[in-house]
Amino acid sequence: MNTLFEVLKDQVGDQLVGQLSQQIGAEPEQTETAIQTAFGAIMSGLSRNIVSGQGAESFLGALQRDHDGSVLDNIGSYLGGNMQPANPSMLNGAGILNHILGGNQNSIIDAVAKMSGLDKSKTGKLLITLAPVIMGLLGKMKNTNNISNNSLLDLIFKSGQPQEEKPHGGLMGVFGGLLDRDGDGSYMDDILSMGAKSILGGLFK
Numbered sequence: 001m002n003t004l005f006e007v008l009k010d011q012v013g014d015q016l017v018g019q020l021s022q023q024i025g026a027e028p029e030q031t032e033t034a035i036q037t038a039f040g041a042i043m044s045g046l047s048r049n050i051v052s053g054q055g056a057e058s059f060l061g062a063l064q065r066d067h068d069g070s071v072l073d074n075i076g077s078y079l080g081g082n083m084q085p086a087n088p089s090m091l092n093g094a095g096i097l098n099h100i101l102g103g104n105q106n107s108i109i110d111a112v113a114k115m116s117g118l119d120k121s122k123t124g125k126l127l128i129t130l131a132p133v134i135m136g137l138l139g140k141m142k143n144t145n146n147i148s149n150n151s152l153l154d155l156i157f158k159s160g161q162p163q164e165e166k167p168h169g170g171l172m173g174v175f176g177g178l179l180d181r182d183g184d185g186s187y188m189d190d191i192l193s194m195g196a197k198s199i200l201g202g203l204f205k
Helices: 004-024 028-050 055-066 075-079 093-116 120-143 149-159 169-179 187-203
Strands: none
Touching: 004 028, 004 075, 004 120, 004 149, 028 055, 028 093, 028 120, 028 149, 055 120, 075 120, 093 120, 120 149
């Protein structure tokens, strides 16, 4: 199966880069780099949240309730500010981002800005705009494509891990450090210690 980022690129990549670069006033190349790094940061945050307390159940419930994937089918309307969904939570980018990144939000914005060369204001706007698209992608995979909970969560965990062999993958270590709970340099170890093994072995049977 393709990575989640590859699925996103296949479905809305060109339009997302084109319209976002115009909106934030950046070059397409910079915007594409920022989208890729922001995607990884959001996946890292989701990975942490999913294994925290009732995080997995809360996340899956949010996908079922608020994110049916229609934002992907109406990406031009959404990016143009003309989409009016029945459920406003679907497009609440600031709220989604705050829930996923919490107190790490400003640090993540700084890191993505440094990686992409965008200023912080443009980077913050990009992250807020991207968050509903990512949740829409995950919701569509779960609710429309009938992907199992286990497979979806596995894809999210993998998308949140450093990918050293990719062009900007080595920089994912920055996000790992920002999200690392105990400062030992391995946030994926934290994820496992917080219950991922029991989740994958029980909740997603």
